[in-house]
Amino acid sequence: MNQPQNQESGGEESGAGKEPLYAGALRRIRRVMGILGIAAPIIVGLALGWRMAMGVALGCGIAYVNFRWLVRGVERMTERMTGGGETTSGSGIVSRFLMRYVLMGVAAYVILNVSPMSLYGLLAGLFLPVAAIAWEAAYELYAALRRDI
Numbered sequence: 001m002n003q004p005q006n007q008e009s010g011g012e013e014s015g016a017g018k019e020p021l022y023a024g025a026l027r028r029i030r031r032v033m034g035i036l037g038i039a040a041p042i043i044v045g046l047a048l049g050w051r052m053a054m055g056v057a058l059g060c061g062i063a064y065v066n067f068r069w070l071v072r073g074v075e076r077m078t079e080r081m082t083g084g085g086e087t088t089s090g091s092g093i094v095s096r097f098l099m100r101y102v103l104m105g106v107a108a109y110v111i112l113n114v115s116p117m118s119l120y121g122l123l124a125g126l127f128l129p130v131a132a133i134a135w136e137a138a139y140e141l142y143a144a145l146r147r148d149i
Helices: 001-022 025-046 050-082 090-114 115-127 127-149
Strands: none
Touching: 025 050, 025 115, 025 127, 050 090, 050 115, 050 127, 090 115
């Protein structure tokens, strides 16, 4: 009888060992987004000019704000579904969700009228969360392979 309990506790320990890695994922994604959000416009500015760099900077800014709002919206929706914590109205959650798309549309419209070339930079900057999540996936793969070795 002791043997199955030891195996179960061993499984819990290995699962608990992985938890700190996953628990820090959101923090690392935000940090990488900040670093890339600063570095990308500088690199693009040196390589392709200031107009493209401004588009990338604006796209990165919108993407970062969008990501923060999305995380907050998911947290509030989860709280609302589980009934724990502070409840937020459903219309408030939906209006914030739609506001992200309005913000991106207005920025794209303004940039298109000011400098069409900057629109490419804006679209590239909107991929900031994708790059940060890919970085996090590579980091977690490295950490998982390193533990097995």
